[in-house]
Amino acid sequence: MSIVQEITCSHCGAPISFEPGEIIATCKYCGYTVVIETGKAFTFEHSMLQNKYDPTKIEEPVRNWMRAGFLKPPDLARKSKIMEKALIYLPFWVMSVEAESDYKGIFERITPPVVKEGKIEKKYDWLVLARKATKFPTREYDVPLTGKIAYDFRKIEAFAKVLNSEIDKSEAVELAKQQIEEHHRYLAQQDVDRIIEMKNEVKTKQTVYLHAPVWFLKYEYKGKTYESLIDGATGTIIKGDIPSTGFGIF
Ligand SMILES: [Zn+2]
Numbered sequence: 001m002s003i004v005q006e007i008t009c010s011h012c013g014a015p016i017s018f019e020p021g022e023i024i025a026t027c028k029y030c031g032y033t034v035v036i037e038t039g040k041a042f043t044f045e046h047s048m049l050q051n052k053y054d055p056t057k058i059e060e061p062v063r064n065w066m067r068a069g070f071l072k073p074p075d076l077a078r079k080s081k082i083m084e085k086a087l088i089y090l091p092f093w094v095m096s097v098e099a100e101s102d103y104k105g106i107f108e109r110i111t112p113p114v115v116k117e118g119k120i121e122k123k124y125d126w127l128v129l130a131r132k133a134t135k136f137p138t139r140e141y142d143v144p145l146t147g148k149i150a151y152d153f154r155k156i157e158a159f160a161k162v163l164n165s166e167i168d169k170s171e172a173v174e175l176a177k178q179q180i181e182e183h184h185r186y187l188a189q190q191d192v193d194r195i196i197e198m199k200n201e202v203k204t205k206q207t208v209y210l211h212a213p214v215w216f217l218k219y220e221y222k223g224k225t226y227e228s229l230i231d232g233a234t235g236t237i238i239k240g241d242i243p244s245t246g247f248g249i250f
Contacts, residue, residue, distance in 0.1 A: 007036065021132065024091075024165035024209070031153030033209075035168075044169060044209055046151040048089070049144060051160070051213035051232035055085050058215050061235035062228060072242055076221060083225065084218040087160040087232060089211040091130035092138075093172035094145065096206040098123055101184040102199045105192025116192050120184050128172045128179070130165035136214070136229070137239050143212060144233050151211060162211060169207055177202045214238065 006015040007025075011032035018025040024042055026033045033042035053061075059082055066077035073079075101120040106113050125145055129138045149155075156162060167175070181200045188195055213232030218225055226241035 007034070007039065010034070010039070010041075018164055021166045022164040023168055024130075026151070026153070026162060026164065026211075028153060028156070028162065031151055033151070042209070044207060046209045046211075047148045048151045048155065048211040049147050049213060049233040050149065050155055051087060051157065053087075053215065053230075053232055053235065054157075055087075055159070058085060058087075058217070058230060058232070058235075061230055061237065062217060062219070062240075065228070065237045065240055073221070076243065080219045080221040080226075082217060082219045084216070086216045087157060088214055088216060089156065089160060089162040090134070090136065090214050091163055091165045092143070092210045092212060093128045093130055093165075093167070093169065093176070094143070094208045094210050095126045095128070095173060095176045095204050096124070097126055097176065097180065098203045098205065099180050099184065100201045101181070101188065103184075103188040103192070103195055104197040105188065105195040107191075108193040113193075115196075118188065118191050120187055122184075124180065126176045126180060128167065128175050130167045130172065130209075131163060132166050134163070141231070141238050142236070143210075144231070147233055148208075148210065160213070165209065169209075173204055173207065176204075 004017045004019055006017050009016050009027040009032050012030040014027060014029040016025050016027045018036055023036055025036055033046050035042055063077050099122050104117045107116045127138050127143055129136050180202050215230040215232050217228045221243045228240035229238040231238055
């Protein structure tokens with residue numbers, strides 16, 4: 001069990017509880033967001049995406065997903081039982097960035113090998129999950145940013161859970177830079193076989209703190225439990241465990 005601590009909300013006076021490691025917390029009674037260490041108000045843009053599903057309706061996109069695709073057992077939708085459904089608003093940092101990488105490498109696929117140079121120029125809304133231990137496939141999550149609104153605690157369902165941030169803005173910017181450089185290295189490797197030099201520049205244009213609704217579902221199929229994650233704003237399956245059909249290649 002983790003130890004829950006409390007501070008008093010300086011806006012409405014209610015207790016704001018937080019767990020060790022959390023650094024930005026939001027009051028569930030008034031939506032006030034505070035930097036725990038300083039006790040001061042959070043000053044960056046705090047946004048949210050709205051959940052469009054209730055615990056009954058969320059089964060529909062999951063059943064549809066179970067029915068589609070040849071990799072799944074044909075009786076998956078019929079035979080599986082949804083055991084747990086939890087709606088969690090996950091905290092993210094979204095950074096609008098312009099990223100440039102100049103690289104030099106050796107193209108070895110021809111003889112003799114040649115030195116080749118190239119440039120990658122991209123714009124991203126790069127997402128960093130503001131939690132350290134939560135397992136979430138951030139890169140597979142196509143966050144529907146067009147639907148974002150200012151954070152409104154009244155739009156959070158009573159049964160939902162809102163997670164606080166464990167990563168501050170500067171740490172998130174640093175993480176985004178590292179991840180983008182890694183991604184560009186991967187892209188450059190499609191063009192040259194061996195990178196000998198690479199220069200990256202990542203300019204952050206805007207940073208938004210965002211709470212996004214994600215449904216965590218557990219379902220049972222033939223005695224085993226599987227997990228799926230669904231975007232509560234769009235009903236898109238972010239990740240779904242698929243039971244083995246038993247006719248695998250191996
Ligand atoms: Zn409050």
